[in-house]
Amino acid sequence: MVIEIGRLFAGARTYNGYEDRPVAPDLLRELYDHVKWGPTAANTCPARFVFVASDEGRARLSECVSPGNVAKVGEAPVTVIVAGDSRFYEEMPKLFPSRDYQSVFAGNDALIADMLTRNVPLQGAYLIIAARALGLDCGPMSGFDSAKVNAAFLPDGRWLANFLCTLGYGREDSLFPRNPRLDFDDACRIV
Known part of the structure; x- marks a missing residue:
């Protein structure tokens, strides 16, 4: 499958409203099956995804x-809680079987936090790009109370919310005017 890059970046937008059209659970599974292949440091794969798709779940999430x-969360057929697993290293024997990375991370809170800080948003970005490639529209957001989200959806404290992203089939009338971006010379250096 070849996707025109504009669909993923320049032509893509952040949606604030969605058609009343469900996202099939099989499509969510296909989405994750693509996301999981995105590279992470030492193949840690620390992101976890909670797909909030039920009316009850959306109502609880709206309170957070x-x-x-x-309105965006209430209208979107799915909102993903992109979370980090604070004990991701327990999966390292499966994810990196040729080295004992589990013992490298276990008990090293600073290294665990560093991996979560760098790799969870990275995997969340893969989710956005893969969702767009599969024909879904996205609305990433950080406007939420993470303590409330964690209490409502991740109460054991192992997974911690990083950001939210609505998924669905966006309504053009929900788009805000396109904001500019920095030019290459303003944002980049070649050394």
Whole structure:
């Protein structure tokens, strides 16, 4: 499958409203089957994804987001809680069987935090790109109360919310005007 790059980047937008059209659970599984192949440091794969798709789940999640995001979460057929697994290293024997990375991470809170900080948002970005490639529209957001999300959806404390992303079939009338981006010379250096 060849995807035109504009669909993934320049032509893609952040949606704030969605058609009343469900996202099939099989499509969510296909989405993850692509996301899981994105590279992470030492193949740690620390991101975990909670697909909030039920009416009850969306109502609970709406209570955890900023007022400006309530309608978006309520209308989206799915909102993904992109979370980090604080004990991701327990999967290292499966994920990197040729080295004993489990003992490298176990008990090393600073290294665990570093891996979560760098790799969970990276895997979340893979989710956005893969969702767009599969024909879904996205609405990533950080306007939420992470303590409330964690208490409502991740109560054991092992997984911790990093950001949220709505998924569905976006309505063009929900788009804000396109904001500019920095040019190469403003954002990049070649050394």
